[in-house]
Amino acid sequence: MDxxxxxxxxxxxxxxxxxTPGRYRKGIAKREAILDAALPVFxxxxxxxxxxxxxxxxxxxxxxxxxxxxxxxxxxxxxxxRRRDERLRRHFDDAGGMRVDELVELAEYNVxxxxxxxxxxxxxxxxxxxxxxxxxxxRDYYERIIRSTTAYLSVAADxxxxxxxxxxxxxxxxxxxxxxxxxxxxxxxxxxVKVADLMRLVIGSVLSVPTADLDEAVREExxxxx
Amino acid sequence: MDxxxxxxxxxxxxxxxxxTPGRYRKGIAKREAILDAALPVFxxxxxxxxxxxxxxxxxxxxxxxxxxxxxxxxxxxxxxxRRRDERLRRHFDDAGGMRVDELVELAEYNVxxxxxxxxxxxxxxxxxxxxxxxxxxxRDYYERIIRSTTAYLSVAADxxxxxxxxxxxxxxxxxxxxxxxxxxxxxxxxxxVKVADLMRLVIGSVLSVPTADLDEAVREExxxxx
DNA sequence: GTCTATAGTTAGATAGAC
DNA sequence: GTCTATCTAACTATAGAC
Numbered sequence: 001m002d003x004x005x006x007x008x009x010x011x012x013x014x015x016x017x018x019x020t021p022g023r024y025r026k027g028i029a030k031r032e033a034i035l036d037a038a039l040p041v042f043x044x045x046x047x048x049x050x051x052x053x054x055x056x057x058x059x060x061x062x063x064x065x066x067x068x069x070x071x072x073x074x075x076x077x078x079x080x081x082r083r084r085d086e087r088l089r090r091h092f093d094d095a096g097g098m099r100v101d102e103l104v105e106l107a108e109y110n111v112x113x114x115x116x117x118x119x120x121x122x123x124x125x126x127x128x129x130x131x132x133x134x135x136x137x138x139r140d141y142y143e144r145i146i147r148s149t150t151a152y153l154s155v156a157a158d159x160x161x162x163x164x165x166x167x168x169x170x171x172x173x174x175x176x177x178x179x180x181x182x183x184x185x186x187x188x189x190x191x192x193v194k195v196a197d198l199m200r201l202v203i204g205s206v207l208s209v210p211t212a213d214l215d216e217a218v219r220e221e222x223x224x225x226x
Numbered sequence: 227m228d229x230x231x232x233x234x235x236x237x238x239x240x241x242x243x244x245x246t247p248g249r250y251r252k253g254i255a256k257r258e259a260i261l262d263a264a265l266p267v268f269x270x271x272x273x274x275x276x277x278x279x280x281x282x283x284x285x286x287x288x289x290x291x292x293x294x295x296x297x298x299x300x301x302x303x304x305x306x307x308r309r310r311d312e313r314l315r316r317h318f319d320d321a322g323g324m325r326v327d328e329l330v331e332l333a334e335y336n337v338x339x340x341x342x343x344x345x346x347x348x349x350x351x352x353x354x355x356x357x358x359x360x361x362x363x364x365r366d367y368y369e370r371i372i373r374s375t376t377a378y379l380s381v382a383a384d385x386x387x388x389x390x391x392x393x394x395x396x397x398x399x400x401x402x403x404x405x406x407x408x409x410x411x412x413x414x415x416x417x418x419v420k421v422a423d424l425m426r427l428v429i430g431s432v433l434s435v436p437t438a439d440l441d442e443a444v445r446e447e448x449x450x451x452x
Numbered sequence: 453g454t455c456t457a458t459a460g461t462t463a464g465a466t467a468g469a470c
Numbered sequence: 471g472t473c474t475a476t477c478t479a480a481c482t483a484t485a486g487a488c
Contacts, residue, residue, distance in 0.1 A: 044355040045357070046351075047275075052486070052487095053484080063486095071487090072486085072487085073487095118355075121351045122352060122354070124410065125272075125347045128413045131270075132271075142411060163431060165430065170420075170423075177403065177406070177424075178403050179407070180403070180406065181407035182399065184354075184403075185399060188354065192395075198400055201391045201392060202400055205428075205432065206431065247475080250469055250473090250474060251469085251470095252468095252474090253469095253474065279458080288476070288477065290478085291475070293460085293461075294476075295475095298460080
């Protein structure tokens, strides 16, 4: 067991051999504050445009203190991204795949948090470059979200519930594309773009049955062992 | 009237009033070479991530020579963007608005020029920030492409050729969103994403008639003075 | 706080194209 | 001879990292 740092009364505390920042109450709170401050900065100016000093300034933390919690800029970005997409990722492994309504609900939720949309659009576009620290992250993200949504829509495909021409994967890609594209438009014109409404319309153009029916079918398939 | 600055015959020679780079043969060619080199760099690392020295290196031009042609980084980016979207912009003012097939054809064309897609996706996402040099550019771009496509689809709306639920603007936004979103997916997985095919499917889900029929109707409306 | 690297930008002088 | 193209040099600010 590792000895808990004594926090002795001396001002020169011995540096522990392994750095494990964010273990004490104060550290945990500060870590969260840094992530909160980093989110909008990355979202507004992108990874390259963001500066650690600026992020530190935003949350009243010294530059050096920030680097204690996140040794490198790459790690800070990854921590910000991961904290924000858990809502979606936890559905990736749902039995029967991810409901398309989940994507709509996420879009509805995001409208209240514009910085999150901004972060995700900006980061996913920047990360197209293989050099980008989040490249692998987004490659994996898109692969899994498509695979999961495709699995869900496959049940519809098997029952002939997809409109002519669509495959399960094609439909999944369209729904995801509409979400991304509309969110981008929304960032430019927040009053005129109704992301969730249009997504529901598109889903209605892809499925010939209500999503509730498909949900029911998917649950049944999962119940039968699948 | 303010006295025209004498600029007497002192040894302080008058600075030529305007600098106009790119007037000689050699200069024109070099200007083009710089733009060609800047396109992929901006597309891969974004505006903030790109360095003028790197762009200059890519096309065998000195850093200072580059700055002779493009006095600031902002101007270079704008020149790159403008040169690449003329294909689309020249349809903005088409009588009757822009055909949706034009968007599909552009997507088909873009597949051969991945750097252009990368540039546009990255720049449009980065430029969401009002500080970004291309912010006004993209704001105007989206407004005009939506307005133009909406005008085209209004003819369909008037004749009841839109699927239930869609307005002309809603349909226009969906088609554009699908284009943007699929192109982003395509950048991550170039073999699996058929951008143009899926776009045509979506257009078929939005319109209840073939686009050829709508084209004909739009031409007729334009002929009748509109 | 310091270090090192690199960013964008500017100035001035020379050589070359028109 | 005039304007353009190019190069050498330097400046100022800021980056991430130690």
